[in-house]
Amino acid sequence: MHNNKTFIPKTTDIKRAWYEADASKFTLGRLASKVATILRGKHKVTFTPHMDVGDFVVVKNASLVKFTGRKLDQKKYHRFSGYPGGLYTKKLSERMETEPDKVIRDAVYNMIDKNRLRKHILRRLKVVAGDKHEFKIEKELK
Numbered sequence: 001m002h003n004n005k006t007f008i009p010k011t012t013d014i015k016r017a018w019y020e021a022d023a024s025k026f027t028l029g030r031l032a033s034k035v036a037t038i039l040r041g042k043h044k045v046t047f048t049p050h051m052d053v054g055d056f057v058v059v060k061n062a063s064l065v066k067f068t069g070r071k072l073d074q075k076k077y078h079r080f081s082g083y084p085g086g087l088y089t090k091k092l093s094e095r096m097e098t099e100p101d102k103v104i105r106d107a108v109y110n111m112i113d114k115n116r117l118r119k120h121i122l123r124r125l126k127v128v129a130g131d132k133h134e135f136k137i138e139k140e141l142k
C-alpha cells in the first residue's frame with residue numbers, strides 16, 4: 001500500500017511572480033510552450049493540476065518573433081462565422097502585420113489544457129508589440 005500525499009496549497013499561499021519574455025529571441029512554438037508552462041504553474045514545486053497556481057508573463061517584441069521554414073507564406077488561420085460561405089482565412093504574414101500580439105496569444109491558448117481554468121490562466125498573459133511596457137518584472141525568461 002502506498003502513502004502518497006498530494007500537496008494542496010491554500011489560496012492565500014499562492015505567490016505570483018512576474019516573468020518577462022523577449023519574443024525576438026525565440027521561435028513562435030518555443031516561446032509559446034515556455035510561456036504556457038509558466039502560466040500554468042508547472043515550474044513550481046507547489047503545482048496542483050486542479051488549481052490555478054501559475055505566474056504572470058509579459059511577452060515583449062511580439063512583432064519580432066521568429067519563424068522557421070516558409071511558415072509566413074504557408075501557415076493560415078481560419079475562422080468561421082457559422083453562416084454558409086462564412087469561412088475567413090488569413091495568412092500568417094498578413095496577421096503579423098496587423099495583429100502580432102494575437103498570433104502569440106493564440107499559440108499559447110492552444111498549448112494550455114482545455115478546461116475551466118484556461119480562461120483564468122490566459123488573463124495573466126500580457127503581450128506587447130514593442131519593447132516598452134508598464135509592468136513590474138521580477139524574472140527574465142530564458
